[in-house]
Amino acid sequence: xxxxxxxxxxxxxxxxxxxxxxxxxxxxxxxxxxxxxxxxxxxxxxxxxxxxxxxxxxxxxxxxxxxxxxxxxxxxxxxxxxxxxxxxxxxxxxxxxxxxxxxxxxxxxxxxxx
Amino acid sequence: xxxxxxxxxxxxxxxxxxxxxxxxxxxxxxxxxxxxxxxxxxxxxxxxxxxxxxxxxxxxxxxxxxxxxxxxxxxxxxxxxxxxxxxxxxxxxxxxxxxxxxxxxxxxxxxx
Numbered sequence: 162x163x164x165x166x167x168x169x170x171x172x173x174x175x176x177x178x179x180x181x182x183x184x185x186x187x188x189x190x191x192x193x194x195x196x197x198x199x200x201x202x203x204x205x206x207x208x209x210x211x212x213x214x215x216x217x218x219x220x221x222x223x224x225x226x227x228x229x230x231x232x233x234x235x236x237x238x239x240x241x242x243x244x245x246x247x248x249x250x251x252x253x254x255x256x257x258x259x260x261x262x263x264x265x266x267x268x269x270x271x272x273x274x275x
Numbered sequence: 276x277x278x279x280x281x282x283x284x285x286x287x288x289x290x291x292x293x294x295x296x297x298x299x300x301x302x303x304x305x306x307x308x309x310x311x312x313x314x315x316x317x318x319x320x321x322x323x324x325x326x327x328x329x330x331x332x333x334x335x336x337x338x339x340x341x342x343x344x345x346x347x348x349x350x351x352x353x354x355x356x357x358x359x360x361x362x363x364x365x366x367x368x369x370x371x372x373x374x375x376x377x378x379x380x381x382x383x384x385x386x387x
Contacts, residue, residue: 167318202379202380203380249318251319259371259372261372263307267318271316
């Protein structure tokens, strides 16, 4: 299995809702990442987990809350989002945070906040 | 810090034309270099990579050569197809081995 699987593919939520994005990989990778991508821009790093521990938080607002329940799963909990948070959210994984072979990305969750 | 610069798009070509997308980088030492492709409505896929100077990465008819002397990793394809229409991102991982740094992306549009 050489894939990163993200669910759901599309999500529409109101500003008072609570929702979660899920990401799963079975490649034995020990680093997992959340990125946010706005239209016509490159992905922007949000969070990095290494060996199931949060190692990097790129000053992301607290309305985004990551969780890594085990080495294969990564969640992003969403609460009280703003319309400007609408974007494509990408999950990625790599062998470790120190690696020279690149990351494997999922197909993303297209989030719309109304 | 590390940085990647790509040519601005969109690049519009006719089918079977030759493609070049320029990519240059700034980094100390010997970074690993990547091209990722993003088709409409999808995530990023690794297209090809090169991990040391003079290496040539290739996949699906695309090629790029790691040129240390010019700090470049230009993407080329001899004959593009409509199905190659996508956004292409050049990226690097520095020689510390951490963090993927992206260029701004180049949109390619191929017309029949």
